[in-house]
Amino acid sequence: MTHHAARSAVATAKARPSIVVTVSLALLGLLCATAFASLFIGYTPLDLGQVTGGLFGAGDPRVTAIVHEVRAPRIVLAALIGAASGLAGAALQALFRNPLVDPGIVGVTSSASLGAVIALYFGLSALWPLALPVAAMAGAGLATLVLYGLAARNATTLTVVLAGVAISGLTIALTSLAMNLSPNPFALAELVDWLLGSVKDRSFADVTLVLPFMLAGGLILLTSGRGLDALTLGEDSARSLGISLRRLRMQIIVGTALAVGSGVAVSGGIGFVGLVCPHLVRPLVRHQPRHVLLPSALAGAVLLVSADIVVRLIATGQELMLGVITALVGAPFFFWLILKTGRGAPL
Amino acid sequence: MTKADDNVIVEARNLAVTLGAKPFFRSVSLTLRRREMVGIVGPNGSGKTTLVRALAGLQPLASGSVMLEGRSLDRWDRRALARNLAYHPQGQSIQWPVSVRRVVELGRIPHIGAWHRLAPEDDKAIEDAVRRTRIGHLLERDCTTLSGGERARAMLARALAVKAPVLMADEPVAALDPYHQIATMQILHQAAARGDCIVVVLHDLPLASRFCDRIVVVAEGGVLADGPPDTALSSDIVRRAYGVSAIEGRHEGRRYVLPWSICPSDGDADG
Numbered sequence: 001m002t003h004h005a006a007r008s009a010v011a012t013a014k015a016r017p018s019i020v021v022t023v024s025l026a027l028l029g030l031l032c033a034t035a036f037a038s039l040f041i042g043y044t045p046l047d048l049g050q051v052t053g054g055l056f057g058a059g060d061p062r063v064t065a066i067v068h069e070v071r072a073p074r075i076v077l078a079a080l081i082g083a084a085s086g087l088a089g090a091a092l093q094a095l096f097r098n099p100l101v102d103p104g105i106v107g108v109t110s111s112a113s114l115g116a117v118i119a120l121y122f123g124l125s126a127l128w129p130l131a132l133p134v135a136a137m138a139g140a141g142l143a144t145l146v147l148y149g150l151a152a153r154n155a156t157t158l159t160v161v162l163a164g165v166a167i168s169g170l171t172i173a174l175t176s177l178a179m180n181l182s183p184n185p186f187a188l189a190e191l192v193d194w195l196l197g198s199v200k201d202r203s204f205a206d207v208t209l210v211l212p213f214m215l216a217g218g219l220i221l222l223t224s225g226r227g228l229d230a231l232t233l234g235e236d237s238a239r240s241l242g243i244s245l246r247r248l249r250m251q252i253i254v255g256t257a258l259a260v261g262s263g264v265a266v267s268g269g270i271g272f273v274g275l276v277c278p279h280l281v282r283p284l285v286r287h288q289p290r291h292v293l294l295p296s297a298l299a300g301a302v303l304l305v306s307a308d309i310v311v312r313l314i315a316t317g318q319e320l321m322l323g324v325i326t327a328l329v330g331a332p333f334f335f336w337l338i339l340k341t342g343r344g345a346p347l
Numbered sequence: 348m349t350k351a352d353d354n355v356i357v358e359a360r361n362l363a364v365t366l367g368a369k370p371f372f373r374s375v376s377l378t379l380r381r382r383e384m385v386g387i388v389g390p391n392g393s394g395k396t397t398l399v400r401a402l403a404g405l406q407p408l409a410s411g412s413v414m415l416e417g418r419s420l421d422r423w424d425r426r427a428l429a430r431n432l433a434y435h436p437q438g439q440s441i442q443w444p445v446s447v448r449r450v451v452e453l454g455r456i457p458h459i460g461a462w463h464r465l466a467p468e469d470d471k472a473i474e475d476a477v478r479r480t481r482i483g484h485l486l487e488r489d490c491t492t493l494s495g496g497e498r499a500r501a502m503l504a505r506a507l508a509v510k511a512p513v514l515m516a517d518e519p520v521a522a523l524d525p526y527h528q529i530a531t532m533q534i535l536h537q538a539a540a541r542g543d544c545i546v547v548v549l550h551d552l553p554l555a556s557r558f559c560d561r562i563v564v565v566a567e568g569g570v571l572a573d574g575p576p577d578t579a580l581s582s583d584i585v586r587r588a589y590g591v592s593a594i595e596g597r598h599e600g601r602r603y604v605l606p607w608s609i610c611p612s613d614g615d616a617d618g
Contacts, residue, residue, distance in 0.1 A: 229449075230456050237434070241509075242427075244425060
């Protein structure tokens, strides 16, 4: 009887359609709807005919320009950056076996910010437009290198997290130093503006610049699922299942640096998306780390595209910064998570 | 040595492990065979866990080597090694509230490709592990809500699902009630009877003498005794290893030892 029960129970698992596919398709649909809705919102009000006409290049060339050159790039960027953050957050939380980890924690975000601030501070970005993104990615790469150096020496994940905290502390201090020494108020304003994080006034040139890095990083992260699953039972179990922890750590650090670092390069620091998204999708896919990755990326895209709608809808004298909105929503969520973890509730 | 012995599967030669600057144990040699259930016992801090981790290739060695089927562990391909040597760590924590089914499936990781398609062979292994540990009714349960006994069975099923000819379990019966202790030992014993090599770290001497074919007593930085329970767990060795005197008896033809009182003379036995 037990035998029969075991057989049929194992067999039903195969028959069930993949829950990840269902959740991912639903989120993809939601993303398309949100992105389409986002096309309507902005300084110039557009109706359905104008938006669809603009999308396909028919009708008023001015509307087409607004849709193609103003709204579409920011939507695509918001989606890409949100997806990168959501994916990196899911991978990092699984790697560190810690539901409170976020790309910001391992210091990649702040290092990328520092790189960009240096480019702004020394006026490199005025000399060469690409200097800003290149410097940001270099910053992310440097943080990655330091973390990789540690991971290669077989340090525990705790050491890597603490190293990330130290890197964040140092880069934030250096960023503050740059602002402190800023020669003129305009330069300071530029730095602050950039640090707050936004996808406003970006072009498809920005998209094509970051796309290869994001795709490479995303692919690296998405293929780490097996190792992350094995880590569910701890590091020794994972190693005994044939997983190279060193390789897995490196894979996730490099993937995160590419995906998140390049995002920071064009948008500045937009935090908390990577923290929140894995928690949103985890119950839907029954918590398995491998299954959280793709849905978390899609949820990140939906979340950031929606947040970017919100910043344009809230009527203030000046458009709100995207990073401010995500932090205002994300930080209380973080507090709630800490309280929940403290009480020992399952996450 | 025993070159003609075809049953030898793991051979450790002159193992030495240093933790920090201090040598933890030195020159430990062990031969493990198929169809054998080997209990590793010893006082707290004697290095039982370190020894099994070393045998499983998880512990860096200061010197010596561990051979699996005649090949040094570090010359094995990582995944091939994982298919041949399963390890059940002490007190595994489950980070995410995944279902029991998913946990058992993790045992198939060394066998499956990157896209995680379970082949019929994987299903058979999972089914077999589920049947042997009698957790068929728990498969859809969230792992973090299981009782200690249920959890231990799920974890054991995960280790059995690997279908490795060698299974090393570090204190699989710790914190279990007598029912689950005996049930776990029976499952491991059956695995050995089927032809596997089972290594199990234990604190419970009656259980060790009841179920193991062979006992390795780890103490004083090395192997104090290695042999059938009757000789390796003699009162003399129990006193030397633990500083306790034990009651001996026989039941159903098997000798058992039951630690009874602390020996007053060996005040320094606590490690």
